[in-house]
Amino acid sequence: MSTRSDVNDENSGEGIMHPRPSSIVAALYTLRDLETDVVIIHGPPGCCFKHSRLLEEDGIRVVTTAMDEANFVFGGREVLKNVMMRSIELFHPKLLGVVGTCASMIIGEDIHQAVEEVRPHCPVIEVEIHAGHHDNTYGAIVTLEAAVEAGVLDAAECARQKRLLLEATELEKFAGVASREYIAPSRGDVKYSVATELIILIKEGKRGIIVLNAKKETAYQFADIVAALVEVSQDVGMGRPITMANLDVGVGLPRLRNHARNILDDLEKSGIRIDHLTGGLDEYPITGQVAGKLIREYYSDYDFVVLLGVPHAVPMKSLEGIKIFSVTNGPRQVLPLKELGHDFVVVEIDLHPKTLGVEHIVPSELGNTLRALNRGS
């Protein structure tokens, strides 16, 4: 059980108004990271529909108990048991997850009892979660704790991830989507203009730093921008930019280590070497600080920096006097980044879906724009 209460402040309606990631979805992605084969969502048929489909692209089976009005009134234990038994028959999972929703949790559904009655042959991660939590990371934390309880995650790794999730939460409150009452979505600066600006700087022989600080699998596309920038620099012949990336293959869950390995391999094939590994792919809330420290110590006289992924994780005080280019996949991240003082902010729209179910670097719009402009000039 979680020792952290998420119900410490009364919601007076004076908080954040824009819709934001849900705790249930955070639980689903965490189960995927834990390499759960099948996840059963115990809730209405449409709950988490979009993310379920995306996750299925990523190789995990997501099914729903499709609770209806009668299940709300009379409870849905039998339905859950049936879906659990059918899923086991169909998919033969080695690890099963059951996730609550607003509907099943409000009526007090007992997930554990249903699992006890079905007695699956494999371990089951039972996640009692609904979407009524202000920080979506709460869903991930509850899932990690449930995984420890199910005996499929060791306590030290759980503790490490919980620390990171709390850091991530603070980061979002400081300069992310949780930093303001309402943030209108924005497409950021025009990629053509930003790519032009970057190519001018490279041609002028200005010295650049590229920081890949990406959240998990999103690195598959942000890494393409690293590649494009290095390619352009080599092509121009004005020296190579410094590269930093949170692609350490020695930390985190096996799945994430594989992603880091895949991306490093792809970069290496293009002749690109990362100068500084800042940490693992799940360490983005803290690896920004590592990058910042490196910049302050060794590269403070550089001319420009390109921050890819979670740009606000790199402290502003380490970037003084350096022109900042940021690339995010969050349309609501543009305004906070501009207000922090980032000179250019680019949005790679719908990036996340393109990075699910892949094992190689995925082309990005900014990367392709850089390459095309460079070829044209």
Next chain:
Amino acid sequence: MRMQSGNKKHIGIYGKGGIGKSSTASNVAAACAETGSTVMLIGCDPKSDTSITLLRGRRIPTILDLMRLGKDIKEEDVVFEGYAGVKCVEVGGPEPGIGCAGRGIIVAIQVLRKVTDAMNTSDLVIYDVPGDIVCGGFAVPIRKGLVDEAYILTSGEYMPLYAANNICKGLNKLGAPLGGVICNSREATNEEAITRRFAEGLGSKLIAFIPKVKIVQDCERAGLSVIEGCPRSKIAEIYRELANDIMGNWESKIPEPLDDEELRAILLQYE
């Protein structure tokens, strides 16, 4: 919008669990129907036994049972004529400890409004709502404008009075008028005076004092209301008077709940 159409009455009976809401509701329904008025009795308790004494002990299918079976529900499936033509309906609900009875009331009332017009055409519609108004679902008859006035049943004991006062907090919040307080006696000391003071404290009145008599339980055991089973008894007469008073009562007010100290003071005053 609360529609008081002509002299039709739509009332809800509230009060602590076990205080006698169903007995009172069914006896009032029977008494009123006897005079030739059209009456409908809607039981909102998952136990589904509000109307059992109007149906000679027979249990009728509940709206939620049929819904659960995925049946296409028609009026004749859920509205049953009982003693003196009282139209009886049971909402039904889940087993204790499972699902959500409040949601059940919401859904069942939606179904009921679709399949029958009896709620609009009857002279008296009584909603028998379980316990305190513990969640939004139980407030639906009031919120949806189905109930024009509430009646609260209590004895002179502290706990039922406390529950009654809590219900008044709910009514106050919902802006629902209270028609009056009915004392269903448990033979507590100074019971009538206490419940009268309580009712007045709320800005309402004690509309009836129902003494504790064995006839009521005996008739219930036989699956009958006292109106049917013991029509000449004194208690039957009391229910008839209550039915008459409810039909002629146009002085409902939104209650002002008491605070705990005021409530205790009323009890202590009569010790």
